[in-house]
Amino acid sequence: MANMTLLGAVNDAMATEMRNDDRVVVFGEDVGKKGGVFGATVGLQDEFGTDRCFDTPLSECGIIGTGIGMAVYGMRPVAEIQFLDFIYPAFDQIVSEAAKMRYRSGGEYTCPMVIRSPYGGGIRGGHYHSQSSEAYFCHTPGLKVVIPSTPADAKGLLIASIRDEDPVMFLEPKRIYRTVKGEVPEGEHVVPLSKGRVVREGTDCTVVAYGAMVHICEQAAEQAAKQGRNLEIVDPRTLVPLDEDIILSSVKKTGRCVVVYEAPKTCGYGAEIAALIAEQVIEYLEGPVVRVAGFDTPFPYALENLYMPDVRRILEGVQRTFTW
Amino acid sequence: MTSEVLTILEKDGKVQKGKDPNLSDDRLRLLFATMVKARILDERGLTLQRQGRIGFYLQALGQEASHVGSAAPMLDSDWFFPAYRQPGIPLLRGAELDQIVCEWFGHQGDPSKGRQMPVHYSLRSINFVSISSPIGTQISQAAGAAMAAKIRKEDTVFMTYFGDGGTSSNDFHAGLNFAAVYKAPVVFICENNQWAISVPASRQTGSETMAQKAVAYGMPGIRVDGNDVLAVYRVCQEAVDRARKGEGPTMVETVTYRMGSHSSSDDASRYRDEEEYERWKQRDPIVRFQEYLARRKLWTAEWQAELEQEFKDQLNAAIKRAEAAGKPELGSMFDDVYLKPSAQLLAQRTQLQSLGGAADEEIGEFPL
Numbered sequence: 001m002a003n004m005t006l007l008g009a010v011n012d013a014m015a016t017e018m019r020n021d022d023r024v025v026v027f028g029e030d031v032g033k034k035g036g037v038f039g040a041t042v043g044l045q046d047e048f049g050t051d052r053c054f055d056t057p058l059s060e061c062g063i064i065g066t067g068i069g070m071a072v073y074g075m076r077p078v079a080e081i082q083f084l085d086f087i088y089p090a091f092d093q094i095v096s097e098a099a100k101m102r103y104r105s106g107g108e109y110t111c112p113m114v115i116r117s118p119y120g121g122g123i124r125g126g127h128y129h130s131q132s133s134e135a136y137f138c139h140t141p142g143l144k145v146v147i148p149s150t151p152a153d154a155k156g157l158l159i160a161s162i163r164d165e166d167p168v169m170f171l172e173p174k175r176i177y178r179t180v181k182g183e184v185p186e187g188e189h190v191v192p193l194s195k196g197r198v199v200r201e202g203t204d205c206t207v208v209a210y211g212a213m214v215h216i217c218e219q220a221a222e223q224a225a226k227q228g229r230n231l232e233i234v235d236p237r238t239l240v241p242l243d244e245d246i247i248l249s250s251v252k253k254t255g256r257c258v259v260v261y262e263a264p265k266t267c268g269y270g271a272e273i274a275a276l277i278a279e280q281v282i283e284y285l286e287g288p289v290v291r292v293a294g295f296d297t298p299f300p301y302a303l304e305n306l307y308m309p310d311v312r313r314i315l316e317g318v319q320r321t322f323t324w
Numbered sequence: 325m326t327s328e329v330l331t332i333l334e335k336d337g338k339v340q341k342g343k344d345p346n347l348s349d350d351r352l353r354l355l356f357a358t359m360v361k362a363r364i365l366d367e368r369g370l371t372l373q374r375q376g377r378i379g380f381y382l383q384a385l386g387q388e389a390s391h392v393g394s395a396a397p398m399l400d401s402d403w404f405f406p407a408y409r410q411p412g413i414p415l416l417r418g419a420e421l422d423q424i425v426c427e428w429f430g431h432q433g434d435p436s437k438g439r440q441m442p443v444h445y446s447l448r449s450i451n452f453v454s455i456s457s458p459i460g461t462q463i464s465q466a467a468g469a470a471m472a473a474k475i476r477k478e479d480t481v482f483m484t485y486f487g488d489g490g491t492s493s494n495d496f497h498a499g500l501n502f503a504a505v506y507k508a509p510v511v512f513i514c515e516n517n518q519w520a521i522s523v524p525a526s527r528q529t530g531s532e533t534m535a536q537k538a539v540a541y542g543m544p545g546i547r548v549d550g551n552d553v554l555a556v557y558r559v560c561q562e563a564v565d566r567a568r569k570g571e572g573p574t575m576v577e578t579v580t581y582r583m584g585s586h587s588s589s590d591d592a593s594r595y596r597d598e599e600e601y602e603r604w605k606q607r608d609p610i611v612r613f614q615e616y617l618a619r620r621k622l623w624t625a626e627w628q629a630e631l632e633q634e635f636k637d638q639l640n641a642a643i644k645r646a647e648a649a650g651k652p653e654l655g656s657m658f659d660d661v662y663l664k665p666s667a668q669l670l671a672q673r674t675q676l677q678s679l680g681g682a683a684d685e686e687i688g689e690f691p692l
């Protein structure tokens with residue numbers, strides 16, 4: 001075990017897989033000598049050389065398009081998009097190409113690539129360095145969508161993503177890159193995709209959260225506990241394909257659910273969780289399923305702290321599952 | 325086609341024969357003063373960031389001639405689709421200092437209402453369209469605005485800026501292609517400062533120059549010494565004239581150097597040589613221009629000192645006012661999503677207002 005930041009664990013996962021498998025290549029803007037704007041790829045070019053870790057021209061479309069070509073040809077590309085906010089020039093390549101390669105070729109061609117990208121708010125980054133656009137990708141059949149919330153999960157899930165036979169969007173909550181530390185197994189460590197994690201057991205209300213929000217929910221749960229309310233926090237870790245059982249069995253136990261996410265509320269991932277619960281376990285519910293999310297505005301700069309779900313908004317959401 | 329770089333200012337303020345654009349004394353002084361002010365603005369901006377008073381800053385250090393010289397031939401009625409590294413343009417065109425500084429703080433008084441990170445100005449009063457972070461997006465937009473002016477038979481000229489990195493964007497291709505097809509009145513300024521964060525310009529293209537790309541699209545591509553304000557001015561005056569006369573777009577590559585780090589979040593010493601910096605420092609655009617002006621007896625040290633002091637005083641006063649202005653009120657978050665807020669937005673605003681909360685509570689620092 002080693003004590004690491006989430007960022008360090010992401011780095012460790014890539015280094016581990018690059019040692020294991022020479023088909024793995026890492027590329028993107030500033031990932032070489034600089035080691036990435038956040039430092040996620042530090043040391044990789046030194047260790048593996050410029051054929052396996054390299055800077056690209058400033059073109060997300062080019063990064064993903066060439067990545068798909070490499071994957072189709074038999075490599076294991078890990079492409080970094082510097083911020084998720086800058087991924088849109090590559091949207092066509094991701095949703096029309098990477099996501100559909102297997103299906104449209106009847107399985108003849110596949111696209112086992114990982115697209116890593118820091119996402120989410122809380123770093124004073126304004127519109128274009130803060131957005132949470134996971135829902136666009138969750139809505140695209142053929143893509144898997146993974147979001148870690150701890151260093152150990154970051155490593156295990158990234159290794160699983162690199163080994164996966166399908167394209168994976170691996171979204172990294174940049175707000176907690178350096179603030180969250182934890183024990184991470186050294187060397188080989190795989191956390192299977194599509195398996196959620198109960199972060200904290202409780203009996204009174206289920207809180208579903210992923211990424212940086214898991215930690216805010218833990219703070220909320222501490223506070224709720226002082227008031228005699230036990231929240232159960234469930235982190236799905238893989239948004240698509242979802243571990244439905246872990247959520248449904250928790251809601252069956254507690255009878256209540258709040259979904260917390262940073263993205264704009266409308267048509268966000270929380271809507272999917274709410275619909276799932278309504279479809280499958282409505283008879284267990286003792287109150288409405290509540291979404292605590294970003295507002296339906298572009299991500300604001302100066303008022304960021306009011307935009308992001310915080311402890312008091314989460315607790316207020318929990319309260320609404322009791323009194324309605 | 326040539327990879328030659330047009331230079332006018334030579335050593336010790338001498339000019340190449342027959343190439344001086346012969347600007348009036350007032351005009352020359354205005355250009356110099358604007359470049360000096362832009363540098364002071366940048367120094368203050370970075371200092372405020374280092375002091376933790378604003379969240380981010382990004383300088384144009386070393387690129388003052390490139391953007392001030394190119395913008396100067398534009399008329400007040402002409403339009404800009406800028407990138408984030410042209411602070412001298414608002415100064416040249418007389419934007420209010422308070423608006424600029426309030427934007428840094430995201431405080432009331434910022435025309436864009438604290439919605440964007442520092443240096444992403446929106447200044448409609450000077451036809452300076454809202455700056456976006458995603459690289460290159462403004463390039464095709466400028467082409468489109470120019471197409472519109474042409475359709476409406478108006479003689480407005482459009483100028484857009486992007487870096488060496490920006491030439492790799494999808495919008496570089498789309499923008500130059502459309503502009504050339506429709507002969508749109510737009511001037512594309514590629515400020516080739518040799519770096520896109522840590523990636524050298526040689527990693528952006530296999531072409532020998534950026535300017536030569538223009539030729540393939542069907543427009544002139546001109547390389548100019550970006551640290552030579554007279555050369556930049558001259559080339560851009562010609563490009564603006566061509567556009568206004570209906571002769572179509574031009575791309576200008578200003579060959580310059582980013583003398584600072586990419587931004588307050590970057591440390592250039594981690595990926596580039598000090599030696600390269602030292603070489604470019606010899607070609608500091610302000611020093612070169614000052615030598616020229618001194619030669620023509622248009623510059624004295626006292627004049628510059630006075631101008632600097634006056635601007636610093638104005639800036640300090642503006643910073644004081646901006647810092648005290650405070651953040652936009654909480655409900656303003658829901659304005660300007662649409663012309664009229666939707667029912668959902670109104671409900672969300674009511675919900676947030678009922679919870680209250682401190683708008684000035686900080687939750688973090690921009691770490692990059």
Ligand SMILES: Cc1ncc(C[n+]2csc(CCOP(=O)(O)OP(=O)(O)O)c2C)c(N)n1
Binds near residue numbers: 486487489
């Ligand atoms: C589409 C997109 N990808 C990545 C980024 C992150 N980024 C910000 S500035 C920059 C480098 C830009 O270099 P260049 O175009 O040469 O302009 P310069 O900063 O040198 O003025 C990068 C990669 C971005 N803003 N937009």
Ligand SMILES: [Mg+2]
Binds near residue numbers: 489515517
């Ligand atoms: Mg550049």
